[in-house]
């Protein structure tokens with residue numbers, strides 16, 4: 001199969017959908033790979049590195065769309081690409097159709113095969129192509145929290161890990177999933193005192209076994225949160241309620257009880273955020289203050305560390321991409337349920353229920369197109 005790797009054109013996006021190491025694996029499986037000129041530069045991969053791995057460099061996205069059977073992206077195709085996608089062409093990327101009606105209608109019209117990273121589902125209901133980005137955001141949340149605690153950035157002037165004879169910071173992490181566990185690990189590693197809250201008892205039991213001694217996994221409740229937030233230096237929002245907006249767990253009143261110069265990092269901002277006072281921000285202008293508390297609410301945190309994010313993402317996507325290229329999308333979906341769950345649109349039919357429901361479109365059970 002001929003596989004095309006496009007340069008990302010969405011603002012602030014520096015990741016790329018395949019590394020030169022991935023190209024080498026594709027080539028070893030007998031596939032041709034074409035890469036758009038300069039596609040890897042934002043992630044530290046030169047055109048020469050792709051050529052050395054066996055790829056061909058092409059100047060324009062139009063030539064790649066015209067030439068390839070499978071297109072790979074990181075972000076959803078942008079309006080300038082809608083008419084370039086061909087009938088029957090496989091497009092494998094993060095789509096997030098449900099909040100984007102023009103994108104959804106464009107992919108119904110172009111009759112391609114849209115396989116969405118975000119709905120590829122593992123055997124235990126996990127989302128293997130979202131997990132790496134949650135790991136990045138979780139780890140980064142503590143890095144950002146520690147930075148904004150510094151006086152220069154408006155924070156309390158506190159070193160997260162403390163030093164001999166001086167107490168470390170109190171960190172509260174709300175949500176003990178992928179983001180929360182990664183955040184808690186980082187904060188514990190720096191020496192902070194960490195409270196990690198979740199609603200799921202089985203999850204808390206597991207966390208109690210695996211987390212270090214300076215981490216206290218606890219059952220989340222409004223009363224406990226009120227108490228912990230008052231004493232916190234950094235609070236991380238890391239909850240997810242599948243298919244719903246995040247509930248506002250920390251109210252403005254609770255914020256008033258926090259210390260001046262403390263920091264909140266609302267990682268769940270991409271689902272609306274779990275602090276009443278959260279508003280999405282960007283890497284260019286990441287923080288603002290409410291009630292003397294610094295708010296960091298960047299919706300695409302992994303974008304700040306594209307080298308790490310690209311390698312983490314492509315480690316996860318490459319095996320699926322190879323399987324789709326080896327077998328064709330239909331046989332790959334028949335044999336691998338994870339790929340089947342990734343199918344959102346096939347030949348103008350909406351095969352993912354959440355997308356059909358979002359815009360009141362006809363839903364076709366995916367098995368009917370296989």
Ligand SMILES: NC(=O)c1ccc[n+]([C@@H]2O[C@H](COP(=O)([O-])OP(=O)(O)OC[C@H]3O[C@@H](n4cnc5c(N)ncnc54)[C@H](O)[C@@H]3O)[C@@H](O)[C@H]2O)c1
Pocket residue numbers: 131133134137174175176177178179180197198199200203220238239240241246247249266267268269270271298299300301302
């Ligand atoms: N800002 C970014 O750049 C970025 C990047 C990656 C992920 N995210 C977001 O981070 C959030 C967390 O993602 P994840 O991968 O860790 O999800 P996850 O499903 O692995 O974990 C979510 C956890 O929240 C817990 N939870 C739900 N409601 C709760 C409540 N009321 N109190 C305490 N815990 C509660 C769940 O039990 C679960 O353990 C999501 O909203 C995700 O979209 C944002």
